[in-house]
Amino acid sequence: MANRILLVEDDERIRVSMRLALEDEGYQAEEAAGGEEALEAFARRPADVVLIDIMLPGMDGLDCCRALRRVSAVPVIMVTARSDTHDVVAGLEAGADDYVTKPFMIKELTARIRALLRRARAAGPGSGPLVLGDLEVLPDQGMVRRSGEEVHLTRTEFRLLCELAANPGKVLSREQLLERVWGYDYFGDGRLVDVHVRRLRTKVEQDPANPGHVVTVRGLGYKVVP
């Protein structure tokens, strides 16, 4: 659920403090000290956003960005030491999507990261409407319809249904649902899911006692019938 950020920066102190700051903001950050290391790390596990310092020993930030561009369309933000127009231009030429100049406020950085993530998400496959029998789930519109009628769901119910509907037929465990709907840092009772499934059913099911959409798989979890 958390977005992964790859941090490419040679100065260890800066790198670590940036990682901590990003983690504070709820991102999951991975560090790389140089261009090659970054490419390896990315190949091993692609990040959602890559942050590259333009000044790196060996393969510099621009080369790293170009190399990355060859294998992925991942959003890239260049970090330049000063507001040097040449750097900025070079960065954009190399295929970066945005840039920040040091020193920057972490707020500014996260704003730019969010902007890129949003754009990437909008461009990607995203969240088209999902149809389950007489149920329509429209993630974009924050809306669910049953046989044409809009039904009102709370945020949690809505996200729960979206998560289930996005994997029709697949059983999702309570742990999986907790992680995806409530966030990876939630440590509450697993029964919480039950309660919300129930509330969801009262709104979404014809006969909540005999659910036709959100069905229980005893001992495993819940799923929606395709």
Next chain:
Amino acid sequence: MANRILLVEDDERIRVSMRLALEDEGYQAEEAAGGEEALEAFARRPADVVLIDIMLPGMDGLDCCRALRRVSAVPVIMVTARSDTHDVVAGLEAGADDYVTKPFMIKELTARIRALLRRARAAGPGSGPLVLGDLEVLPDQGMVRRSGEEVHLTRTEFRLLCELAANPGKVLSREQLLERVWGYDYFGDGRLVDVHVRRLRTKVEQDPANPGHVVTVRGLGYKVVP
């Protein structure tokens, strides 16, 4: 489908050489020697990006930028004679999106133009008239009508409505709205959106307490009903 650039610069030699350079890069460039001429030219046929020299005889570049801002959200790049921080700040204050300092390389200029075009395109596609029941939103004309009557909206309210109306039915989060209406470098309170939505409703809704156009999606954000 070439992008149109309006070039506002009093020195004819510079102006022509810039036009030629931009045309070499595949843009379609139009010239204006002064602020008034630029506004006329823009009114006659809006450009995709406007490039304004800050030093102009008569109406100076800043005034020109402000005047332009009053009628359009077109991306504006200011051109300053030297890297004078004061000029830069004044330019951004006047509503410019970016700036370059003379002398500049054409490469740098085109990189910035590309960046702005990309951002503008991401910000929102068309700006044709949008009709929502008894509401007409005319982004081009900076005007909104309710059942034929023009209603007066402030700049912020107008942009907010445009952004929502451009994605009818789609829920936009406060963050998304802040980013698109206020700019992604705005770090204020998310509640700011609420306040402006409220002000917007008092002007646009029949019964502001039971909005029919701009509706709240609790926990997610706001949307307009299609």
Next chain:
DNA sequence: GATCGCGTGTCAATTCGGTGACGAACTGCT
């Protein structure tokens, strides 16, 4: 029939959005 997993009803705490008010900044005008 014992046990475990799940459904159900209730309740208090929290979160969320609407609202009115206020001062600062800005605008247009003189």
Next chain:
DNA sequence: AGCAGTTCGTCACCGAATTGACACGCGATC
């Protein structure tokens, strides 16, 4: 420059919606 009217961003408060926890009961499974 001075002035009056707008517009904008922030704040505090309120009511309602939402949420998570708990206790209890039922039915399936062994």
